[in-house]
Amino acid sequence: MxxxxxxxxxxxxxxxxxxxxxxxxxxxxxxxxxxxxxxxxxxxxxxxxxxxxxxxxxxxxxxxxxxxxxxxxxxxxxxxxxxxxxxxxxxxxxxxxxxxxxxxxxxxxxxxxxxxxxxxxxxxxxxxxxxxxxxxxxxxxxxxxxxxxxxxxxxxxxxxxxxxxxxxxxxxxxxxxxxxxxxxxxxxxxxxxxxxxxxxxxxxxxxxxxxxxxxxxxxxxxxxxxxxxxxxxxxxxxxxxxxxxxxxxxxxxxxxxxxxxxDGPQLPLSSILLNGEVTADFYIAIDELPKWQYLKGRKKEVRTTKTGYQYQYSEGSMVFPDALDKPSRTIITGEGGKSPSRFKHVVQTAMGYRRLTPIELERLNGFPDNHTKLQGISDTKRAFFMGNALVVGxxxxxxxxxxxxxxx
Missing domain, CATH: 3.40.50.150 (Vaccinia Virus protein VP39)
Incomplete structure (x- = not known):
């Protein structure tokens, strides 16, 4: 054909x-x-x-x-x-x-x-x-x-x-x-x-x-x-x-x-992780962990708008760190960058808590390693690409x- x-x-x-x-x-x-x-x-x-x-x-x-x-x-x-x-x-x-x-x-x-x-x-x-x-x-x-x-x-x-x-x-x-x-x-x-x-x-x-x-x-x-x-x-x-x-x-x-x-095999998040090849900038500093834990935790609190209006805000907790023995959550476009976030992935390894690397995000969508690596393209932008992409398979x-x- x-x-x-x-x-x-x-x-x-x-x-x-x-x-x-x-x-x-x-x-x-x-x-x-x-x-x-x-x-x-x-x-x-x-x-x-x-x-x-x-x-x-x-x-x-x-x-x-x-x-x-x-x-x-x-x-x-x-x-x-x-x-x-x-x-x-x-x-x-x-x-x-x-x-x-x-x-x-x-x-x-x-x-x-x-x-x-x-x-x-x-x-x-x-x-x-x-x-x-x-x-x-x-x-x-x-x-x-x-x-x-x-x-x-x-x-x-x-x-x-x-x-x-x-x-x-x-x-x-x-x-x-x-x-x-x-x-x-x-x-x-x-x-x-x-x-x-x-x-x-x-x-x-x-x-x-x-x-x-x-x-x-x-x-x-x-x-x-x-x-x-x-x-x-x-x-x-x-x-x-x-x-x-x-x-x-x-x-x-x-x-x-x-x-x-x-009825085939289920691939967990752990199957795509790099082993011992992740640079220090992807790890979360100990003094930053409380911010991540707060954002991912359960909340029921009073908040105030810029105009002074008060309202009751609540949301459920998210798994923290992400489970390694199950498929990952959905990659979003805001996955990149160091700032604490409710929705970014965080995994726990022997070296500590860390974010996912661009290669790992590519693997989650089935792209070849470093498919998005190019001079002038930041890690944050590479994560954005994967948040917009489909699963190749x-x-x-x-x-x-x-x-x-x-x-x-």
Whole structure:
């Protein structure tokens, strides 16, 4: 089988690329990484250092003409989580467009304008996407599914916690795999049992098996156009109708709660730690420990705002130090730096308490050691990259599953 060509959007430091190209059945032919909030494009610099500058774009994707993006078989990307509501209906051939600056609409625009649309999509986001916004639960995800359905895609999705499938980090993300109506897989979905696709036969179910249960599915269809979906979906309801797994094809949604099925080895936090190779600056001074213990501890106290208003503040405790015999907590973008924090990881070794190093954070996401090491890139920035990244092995397993279904 010929390699599938890939366009990687919101590429970061290349997690999707590492995972897919490691299967040897995908080839990235164009990529884009642009960070709007920083003058120096650190992530793009790392990407170019690892994969080369050829066919890599460091330009605001909203300003990249679709004709400059080569045709490709698979579009992938971990796009920012924003408000995806429809802003306007235009009286032109371009049809529906969303708010400027909301980068989901760049994906939509590229798919809409491509004369030869990619056969497959693999997209990733935080799992709260299924429930946002708080004022209209599930609307954002509905807008995405409706938009992709109108463009001719069947979309399967699953919330995947990497640790539940043997990876060393508890990182929950929703993954979407789209199949264009011109593909054989679309035809297979259309002609076969939709619930079986969600739980047994689909790309995500093959890559990440679930327990077979008699869980009742919720089935509904999208009424009206995309603007109508944006304005009216789930109005007045307090809960999102979207479960952690599902399928949308031809504007019909089937969604079901599934439970992971995995009996392989579990990788704990201890499996990725460096042994005796950590410099002193990652260790926490004894006089700093009380600050860390306070921030991570249980609190119930009166606090006062700048305006003098007093309120009762409470929060539960966190494990301190982090457990070494279990998968780690999720890496966040603020993981780097020496300052005490409630959310940064702290491990206890024979030498004392310390933070995680950039290499250890890379390992938690399945990146090669020192993938983000580059002159001018601070350890804090390297930690930020890993807080934004996906687990490489999850992308690889999805790619392998897609290839296996294409070979059937």
């Amino acid at each position: 010929q390699k599938l060509t890939v366009c990687e959007l919101f590429a970061g430091v290349g997690g999707f690329r590492l995972g897919l190209e490691d299967t040897d059945r995908f080839k990235v032919v164009w990529s884009n990484q642009w960070e709007p909030s920083t003058k120096t494009q650190h992530a793009s610099k790392v990407y170019e250092a690892r994969f080369g500058a050829q066919n890599h774009s460091n330009q605001n994707i909203e300003e990249v003409p679709t004709q400059e993006i080569p045709d490709h078989d698979v579009l992938v990307g971990g796009f920012p989580c924003q408000d995806y509501s429809v802003a306007a209906t235009l009286n032109s051939s371009k049809g529906l467009l969303g708010k400027k600056g909301v980068l989901w609409w760049s994906i939509y625009r590229i798919l809409e304008e491509k004369k030869k649309r990619p056969q497959y999509l693999i997209l990733e986001n935080v799992d709260r996407l299924l429930k946002s916004p708080a004022t209209q639960r599930g609307r954002d995800f509905a807008v995405m599914l409706k938009g992709l359905s109108d463009l001719g895609y069947a979309v399967e999705w699953r919330v995947i916690n990497a640790a539940e499938y043997g990876f060393p980090q508890r990182r929950r993300r929703v993954f979407l795999v789209g199949h264009h109506k011109s593909s054989q897989i679309f035809k297979n979905i259309r002609e076969n049992d939709k619930e079986q696709w969600i739980t047994r036969n689909g790309v995500l179910a093959t890559a990440f098996p679930v327990q077979q249960t008699r869980q009742q599915s919720t089935i509904f269809d999208f009424k009206g156009d995309l603007v109508s979906t944006s304005n009216n979906f789930n109005q007045g309801k307090t809960h999102s109708p979207f479960e952690n797994s599902g399928l949308c094809i031809e504007n019909i949604v089937i969604t079901q709660k599934t439970t992971p099925s995995f 999850v992308a690889k397993k999805i790619g392998e599953s897609l290839i296996s279904l294409l070979a059937d």
